[in-house]
Amino acid sequence: MEMESHKELLKEVFGESSSDSEDYDPPNKHIGDPIPSWERIEQINGLWLCKDFLSPQQQSSLISSVLNEGWFAEDSHNQAMRFGDLPSWAVELSNCIREAVLVGDHVSDSTDLATSNGGMGSCLFPSDLLWREPLFDQLIVNVYHPGEGICAHVDLMRFEDGIAIVSLESSCVMHFTRVEEGSDIVEQGEKHSHTGKIPVLLTSGSLVLMSGEARYLWKHEINRKPGVQMWEGEELMQERRISITLRKLRQVE
Ligand SMILES: O=C(O)CCC(=O)C(=O)O
Ligand SMILES: [Fe+2]
Numbered sequence: 001m002e003m004e005s006h007k008e009l010l011k012e013v014f015g016e017s018s019s020d021s022e023d024y025d026p027p028n029k030h031i032g033d034p035i036p037s038w039e040r041i042e043q044i045n046g047l048w049l050c051k052d053f054l055s056p057q058q059q060s061s062l063i064s065s066v067l068n069e070g071w072f073a074e075d076s077h078n079q080a081m082r083f084g085d086l087p088s089w090a091v092e093l094s095n096c097i098r099e100a101v102l103v104g105d106h107v108s109d110s111t112d113l114a115t116s117n118g119g120m121g122s123c124l125f126p127s128d129l130l131w132r133e134p135l136f137d138q139l140i141v142n143v144y145h146p147g148e149g150i151c152a153h154v155d156l157m158r159f160e161d162g163i164a165i166v167s168l169e170s171s172c173v174m175h176f177t178r179v180e181e182g183s184d185i186v187e188q189g190e191k192h193s194h195t196g197k198i199p200v201l202l203t204s205g206s207l208v209l210m211s212g213e214a215r216y217l218w219k220h221e222i223n224r225k226p227g228v229q230m231w232e233g234e235e236l237m238q239e240r241r242i243s244i245t246l247r248k249l250r251q252v253e
Helices: 002-014 055-069 086-115
Strands: 038-040 046-051 080-085 138-144 150-153 161-167 173-180 196-204 207-210 217-223 239-247
Touching: 046 196, 055 086, 055 161, 055 239, 086 196, 086 207, 086 239
Parallel strands: none
Antiparallel strands: 038 046, 046 207, 080 138, 138 239, 150 217, 161 207, 161 239, 173 196, 173 217
């Protein structure tokens, strides 16, 4: 049933697949099987990645919607921010995110039983965040040209917990570093690189969810300077990258 509703929702959001697309089978996807698979970044509680969130068709349609807004008509414009009522494609994207969490939940529950001790990190997206209305009311679209990235930061406290990032076009590596690196919190056991940076590969169509520790205790950055964007021993090709970040403004008391 849930699978059906997800399918219906995707159809509603991105339209019925056109007849000429019937012979097109996106890689790693089975037709009629849109259940998203969630990957937990094990070193970072509250950080989840859904690599197959958007099909290639959905990605193209989303890129068109974004570019049709006309926000990036001039080359010097590389960021657009919207508050409150979001464009319909962003509302639809939010709905898809909620649905992907609901449908994917079961997958993560079963893996968690085997791989985690049931701590905070095992929760894909806390239900109080998932059911708030609206789920998101702030949107940032970033367009990155080759060489451009974003410095290490924790998102501003004016935003609530629960942040989503959808990636489009060029893949990139986002690095996560603990806030107060070098303080007394030392992980037992497994050692990571001496920099303590955790790399996460963001491919086109992927969705990242950050909540809890991932949102508050880790900085994230994208450094696209030559030689930095390495994945599995290879440097990633850098062309244009578009990201869509969705957040909720904190209520001011
Ligand atoms: O472009 C991205 O993937 C991340 C953007 C981001 O971290 C931000 O706008 O706060
Ligand atoms: Fe950010």
